[in-house]
Amino acid sequence: MTTNLKNLSKYEDEMWLCARCGDCSLADKTVASNRDVYLPCAIKNVLGFEAFAARGRIMIMNDLLNERIPLSNDIADWAYTCTTCKSCMETCTATADGVNLPDMMEALRKDLVANSFSIQKHEEIENSIINEFNPYKETQDFRLKVFGDREFPPKAEVVYFAGCTSSFREKEIAVTTVELLTKLGVNYTVLPDERCCGSVLLRLGREKAFGNLTSHNIESIKRTGAKTVITACAGCYRTWKVDVVKAGYEYDFRILHITEFLDELVTKGAASFELKDKLKVTYHDPCHLGRHSEVYEAPRRVIESIENVELVEMATNKRYAHCCGSGGGVKGTFGDLANEAAGNRIREAEESGAELLLTACPFCYRGLKDGANHIGSNIKVLDLPTFLLDAKIGKSMKKVKDEPLKLEFMEYLVDHPMIFDGLKKGAVIDYEIEGNRFHIEVIGKGEVIAKPQRAENPDVELTFSPAAVKTLVTFSSEDKYAEQFGKFFKEPTDSEWIRFNLRLNIVKLLMKGYRKFAQKAGLI
Amino acid sequence: MTIVKSSKTHPLYEELVSIAGQERVSDNQVIIAAYAQDACHLEAERPGIIVMPNSVAEVQEIVKLCARTKTPIVPAGGRNGICGAVLPRVPNVVMLDMVNMDKVTKIDEDVMTVTVEAGLRWAELIHRLDEKGYKLGFRGPYGGNVGTVGGSVSINSIGYAASKYGPSTEGVVSLEVVLANGEVIRTGTGWNPDAQLFGRYSTFNDLTGIFLGDHGTLGVKTKVTLKIYPKAEFLTYGDFGFKTLKEATDFMLEAQRYGFTEELILLADRQSTETFFPGLLNKHKEVHAFISAIVQETDSQLANRKMEILREMSEKFGAKDIGNFAAQMHWSEMFNLVQPLYNNGFWLNTCHLRPINRIPEVMERLWAIFKKYKLLDNDIKWIASCLGADRAYATGWITIFVPTKDKMEMALKAWNEMLDEIFDTGACPYWSGLLWEERAVKKADKNFLDTYWKIKKALDPENIFAPEVFKGGN
Numbered sequence: 001m002t003t004n005l006k007n008l009s010k011y012e013d014e015m016w017l018c019a020r021c022g023d024c025s026l027a028d029k030t031v032a033s034n035r036d037v038y039l040p041c042a043i044k045n046v047l048g049f050e051a052f053a054a055r056g057r058i059m060i061m062n063d064l065l066n067e068r069i070p071l072s073n074d075i076a077d078w079a080y081t082c083t084t085c086k087s088c089m090e091t092c093t094a095t096a097d098g099v100n101l102p103d104m105m106e107a108l109r110k111d112l113v114a115n116s117f118s119i120q121k122h123e124e125i126e127n128s129i130i131n132e133f134n135p136y137k138e139t140q141d142f143r144l145k146v147f148g149d150r151e152f153p154p155k156a157e158v159v160y161f162a163g164c165t166s167s168f169r170e171k172e173i174a175v176t177t178v179e180l181l182t183k184l185g186v187n188y189t190v191l192p193d194e195r196c197c198g199s200v201l202l203r204l205g206r207e208k209a210f211g212n213l214t215s216h217n218i219e220s221i222k223r224t225g226a227k228t229v230i231t232a233c234a235g236c237y238r239t240w241k242v243d244v245v246k247a248g249y250e251y252d253f254r255i256l257h258i259t260e261f262l263d264e265l266v267t268k269g270a271a272s273f274e275l276k277d278k279l280k281v282t283y284h285d286p287c288h289l290g291r292h293s294e295v296y297e298a299p300r301r302v303i304e305s306i307e308n309v310e311l312v313e314m315a316t317n318k319r320y321a322h323c324c325g326s327g328g329g330v331k332g333t334f335g336d337l338a339n340e341a342a343g344n345r346i347r348e349a350e351e352s353g354a355e356l357l358l359t360a361c362p363f364c365y366r367g368l369k370d371g372a373n374h375i376g377s378n379i380k381v382l383d384l385p386t387f388l389l390d391a392k393i394g395k396s397m398k399k400v401k402d403e404p405l406k407l408e409f410m411e412y413l414v415d416h417p418m419i420f421d422g423l424k425k426g427a428v429i430d431y432e433i434e435g436n437r438f439h440i441e442v443i444g445k446g447e448v449i450a451k452p453q454r455a456e457n458p459d460v461e462l463t464f465s466p467a468a469v470k471t472l473v474t475f476s477s478e479d480k481y482a483e484q485f486g487k488f489f490k491e492p493t494d495s496e497w498i499r500f501n502l503r504l505n506i507v508k509l510l511m512k513g514y515r516k517f518a519q520k521a522g523l524i
Numbered sequence: 525m526t527i528v529k530s531s532k533t534h535p536l537y538e539e540l541v542s543i544a545g546q547e548r549v550s551d552n553q554v555i556i557a558a559y560a561q562d563a564c565h566l567e568a569e570r571p572g573i574i575v576m577p578n579s580v581a582e583v584q585e586i587v588k589l590c591a592r593t594k595t596p597i598v599p600a601g602g603r604n605g606i607c608g609a610v611l612p613r614v615p616n617v618v619m620l621d622m623v624n625m626d627k628v629t630k631i632d633e634d635v636m637t638v639t640v641e642a643g644l645r646w647a648e649l650i651h652r653l654d655e656k657g658y659k660l661g662f663r664g665p666y667g668g669n670v671g672t673v674g675g676s677v678s679i680n681s682i683g684y685a686a687s688k689y690g691p692s693t694e695g696v697v698s699l700e701v702v703l704a705n706g707e708v709i710r711t712g713t714g715w716n717p718d719a720q721l722f723g724r725y726s727t728f729n730d731l732t733g734i735f736l737g738d739h740g741t742l743g744v745k746t747k748v749t750l751k752i753y754p755k756a757e758f759l760t761y762g763d764f765g766f767k768t769l770k771e772a773t774d775f776m777l778e779a780q781r782y783g784f785t786e787e788l789i790l791l792a793d794r795q796s797t798e799t800f801f802p803g804l805l806n807k808h809k810e811v812h813a814f815i816s817a818i819v820q821e822t823d824s825q826l827a828n829r830k831m832e833i834l835r836e837m838s839e840k841f842g843a844k845d846i847g848n849f850a851a852q853m854h855w856s857e858m859f860n861l862v863q864p865l866y867n868n869g870f871w872l873n874t875c876h877l878r879p880i881n882r883i884p885e886v887m888e889r890l891w892a893i894f895k896k897y898k899l900l901d902n903d904i905k906w907i908a909s910c911l912g913a914d915r916a917y918a919t920g921w922i923t924i925f926v927p928t929k930d931k932m933e934m935a936l937k938a939w940n941e942m943l944d945e946i947f948d949t950g951a952c953p954y955w956s957g958l959l960w961e962e963r964a965v966k967k968a969d970k971n972f973l974d975t976y977w978k979i980k981k982a983l984d985p986e987n988i989f990a991p992e993v994f995k996g997g998n
């Protein structure tokens with residue numbers, strides 16, 4: 001083992017499982033299961049050489065571990081070109097979750113820092129965070145200036161965690177978010193002494209200040225008595241939701257992205273939005289919100305709920321969406337590279353026919369705006385809260401009634417959990433009957449819950465004809481249900497049929513426990 | 525844009541930059557490290573410099589430069605082959621990363637051909653044709669998400685739909701190749717500048733065949749013209765279990781003779797089936813060999829009837845009808861079947877062709893090797909699968925998966941014995957590469973090889989294209 005690569009060397013066994021198929025680099029609209037992968041690495045798509053896609057990166061890291069090539073400034077430059085967007089990992093089917101390149105890159109960055117291969121800009125960012133609790137060398141005392149004279153109560157049900165980028169750079173997002181919350185009548189506050197969430201430190205491989213920031217923020221939130229923390233920053237959200245928990249910190253408040261919070265209001269019928277004129281929009285999934293935190297549908301439901309708005313998808317979207325190029329420290333380290341990647345994403349938005357590109361992250365917002373300028377595009381880019389503030393906002397609206405057959409099917413499935421016997425906890429199946437969607441999540445042995453929306457990241461999507469559902473819900477025995485389910489798939493008729501779209505590869509599904517289900521259905 | 529700067533030590537660096545631009549040329553060792561291997565374990569020399577050409581004109585200029593300076597040149601496609609064919613045998617090679625040349629240049633509906641740049645990936649081509657209502661014959665290698673058309677036809681690649689249409693090379697109508705003097709040749713009906721690219725064999729002898737499977741030794745392919753067919757929307761599937769491998773291969777041969785199936789794939793034993801489709805045979809204890817059949821037709825009755833005939837045929841060989849799930853998954857997971865198998869460890873492959881009737885014979889010998897090395901006790905799984913090809917032969921994809929690095933030494937011993945037994949039982953590898961070349965050259969008839977070398981010398985007098993390939997070096 002190479003002694004000076006102690007973080008990277010932990011991934012040696014996982015690197016062994018990469019057989020260099022190259023899907024992470026060059027997969028073109030993967031044929032299998034309609035997975036809409038398209039040249040998944042936004043950085044490789046700009047820089048060209050294989051070294052910038054996951055396959056090449058793993059080869060280079062193997063060379064580092066084998067001391068075939070040394071750590072160098074070239075390696076440092078190369079290492080910080082990765083946005084750690086996780087697109088390669090979603091594309092990869094070599095392991096159940098995909099070979100974890102983002103973690104490997106962050107491990108290598110830690111080793112680079114430990115071995116004094118430092119990038120000046122990164123040192124400045126770290127020092128700024130240590131001294132002023134934000135990466136922008138701004139005075140911490142001015143953090144709340146963005147909100148003008150607005151005063152916030154010491155206690156509230158909800159805390160809005162603004163994040164450094166919205167507080168000091170993309171101020172419009174912070175301002176419009178609090179205005180939106182106010183208009184919606186939310187009982188909220190803002191922390192008087194919010195500090196950086198630490199995301200940028202983790203992404204750059206400089207984690208020493210992370211613990212202090214997190215402890216401080218948790219205590220500050222606790223003092224407000226809030227049970228819910230919302231943020232409009234995808235980077236902050238991922239840090240709170242994933243990294244803080246992974247680092248062993250515990251908190252007893254909910255973390256919601258603003259899009260999830262709005263989705264709850266819209267779904268409950270507590271908020272509605274209406275645009276005066278018809279508008280076609282598309283939505284860019286921020287990597288930290290989407291792939292890293294698996295929130296894909298909530299923002300889409302909010303957008304689709306806006307009267308007069310039509311949501312159209314870009315060629316790559318949701319888990320296979322191209323990165324905007326700003327993440328993982330790339331924007332701050334190699335601004336031109338980030339602009340090129342964002343420019344490519346802007347072209348995708350233009351090709352979708354949308355008049356407006358929405359996103360839900362200040363980093364993506366800045367990156368995409370710069371990308372549009374970079375390529376001379378006229379497409380308008382907005383962050384979701386800013387966009388919503390221009391809409392006519394209602395506080396209530398009649399809740400859309402679900403189709404009776406959908407409700408009946410949901411109830412039936414929850415009452416017959418043994419249909420899902422064998423599936424591992426966390427397995428998610430999405431159901432669709434003539435456009436009406438819901439999903440089932442396995443929450444424990446013999447326990448499932450049905451949620452009335454499309455799943456964020458399902459293992460399998462099932463589509464049923466209404467007649468098939470009507471037949472299936474008549475069976476009291478789960479085995480008979482499974483048997484008939486299999487028949488509808490294997491021997492479909494014009495009126496009774498089932499189709500499925502595997503969102504994971506078959507072997508991954510079998511590893512997640514779908515074998516028993518498939519056997520009962522007579523599929524295997 | 526360049527982030528990792530070139531070292532500018534390769535003798536041709538400046539001239540290559542003047543042809544392709546700084547952004548598409550690199551001789552930095554960090555960049556080159558990503559081109560050091562393909563999808564197999566084998567290693568050779570590393571390229572001296574990487575160039576990503578965007579056009580035929582650029583390829584011509586690069587080749588002329590290499591010819592003038594007697595610098596070796598190796599073209600590379602998706603680099604996910606599993607035989608090391610793309611790896612240079614000599615130092616300081618100029619490697620052409622061809623993936624920027626990925627345009628569909630013409631879909632000629634009048635003569636049912638499609639012409640593509642050599643760096644286009646199969647998956648993309650399938651989608652482009654599908655939008656227009658067409659399909660390919662041979663559909664691409666199993667790594668067709670990334671594998672390029674030019675790469676496949678350069679190494680006789682085989683894969684999806686080969687059961688009906690034969691290997692990748694069978695579908696080729698014409699090639700555009702940059703020769704060693706930098707000039708361009710168009711084969712097939714392309715010899716006539718005024719003719720459409722509609723046929724491979726016309727007027728003169730078949731020069732297309734000279735370049736197919738050449739492993740990049742005779743020129744740089746820049747365009748490939750392939751046959752296309754009307755899209756066929758109707759699919760029927762069948763899974764058949766057999767008590768013995770002999771019964772399964774007898775059925776396979778019979779079915780291939782009729783040519784009904786788009787894809788006919790055999791898993792030679794329970795272990796292979798379990799590795800491929802865990803749990804598939806749990807309820808079928810008596811099944812020891814397994815076949816999936818896929819029929820694709822433009823008419824539903826035709827598709828149904830062909831599958832019925834196959835079912836009836838299978839009964840004659842004692843087959844058990846075990847549904848169609850595996851066949852459906854096999855087809856719907858196109859280009860993503862093998863990647864999940866990496867979870868079992870790094871793979872050591874033995875891909876080759878053999879007559880279907882000689883599958884049981886080789887498997888007897890390989891099972892003995894698996895037993896001798898106690899592979900399963902060492903957590904080394906295998907998959908022995910055979911894809912029906914053309915009419916009466918099949919691929920032998922017998923692969924072992926090495927779960928951890930420390931098992932590699934033992935696995936390599938077993939693998940080398942496997943290669944020997946495979947050759948000893950009538951195999952002809954479809955590709956050569958580092959995987960097979962030493963054994964293939966030793967076995968090859970002298971007159972055959974001499975003829976090849978005469979052609980090589982005539983076409984590439986300075987020996988710039990992939991030097992040392994087909995010499996049998998290890």
